[in-house]
Amino acid sequence: MKRRGVALLLAGATALAACAPAGAPPPALWDRLGGHPVVQRVVDDLLGEVATDPLLRPRFIGQNLRSLTARVVEYLCEQSGGPCRYQGRDLRVAHIGMSITAAEWEGFMAGARRAVERNGVPRVEGAELLALIQSTRNDIVGF
Numbered sequence: 247m248k249r250r251g252v253a254l255l256l257a258g259a260t261a262l263a264a265c266a267p268a269g270a271p272p273p274a275l276w277d278r279l280g281g282h283p284v285v286q287r288v289v290d291d292l293l294g295e296v297a298t299d300p301l302l303r304p305r306f307i308g309q310n311l312r313s314l315t316a317r318v319v320e321y322l323c324e325q326s327g328g329p330c331r332y333q334g335r336d337l338r339v340a341h342i343g344m345s346i347t348a349a350e351w352e353g354f355m356a357g358a359r360r361a362v363e364r365n366g367v368p369r370v371e372g373a374e375l376l377a378l379i380q381s382t383r384n385d386i387v388g389f
């Protein structure tokens with residue numbers, strides 16, 4: 247009886263080890279999100295929304311939303327472990343002189359949450375993507 251228990255434990259451990267090979271890195275957030283098509287959809291949706299939002303719209307008047315979207319996707323791709331190299335300016339440099347307020351930031355993040363939900367991003371990956379966007383706050387607000 248005791249032996250059988252040990253054998254079962256060993257079998258279970260072997261099966262688990264087969265599922266997650268030791269030392270294999272977990273898949274990057276970029277891949278778990280679904281890569282370019284999904285992140286492009288989310289960012290398109292987000293910038294489409296903020297460009298028409300009464301509070302944020304003035305910031306985006308005259309901006310080329312298509313190239314801005316491409317830059318943001320490229321940034322998120324690099325930061326989430328995707329294959330891209332971000333070619334844009336440092337985020338603090340890009341937003342300097344704008345004096346973006348905390349209220350504008352909250353509006354932007356609310357838009358990001360809606361864009362993540364609307365595009366069916368799974369809960370865990372959605373939370374990680376939002377945390378990644380949130381992590382840029384100190385380079386964007388108040389300069």
Ligand code: HEM
Pocket residue numbers: 302305306309314317318321333334335336337340341346350351354379382386
């Ligand atoms: C309230 C929030 C934000 C506002 C109002 C805002 C506004 C802008 C504007 C107006 C530009 C164009 C600047 C120019 O070309 O002169 C810009 C550029 C950019 N923003 Fe934001 N932004 C916000 C948040 C973010 C966040 C959260 C990210 C990243 C996750 C981001 C990433 C970028 C990038 C990558 C560029 C392009 C930089 C380049 O062209 O080299 N922005 N933003």
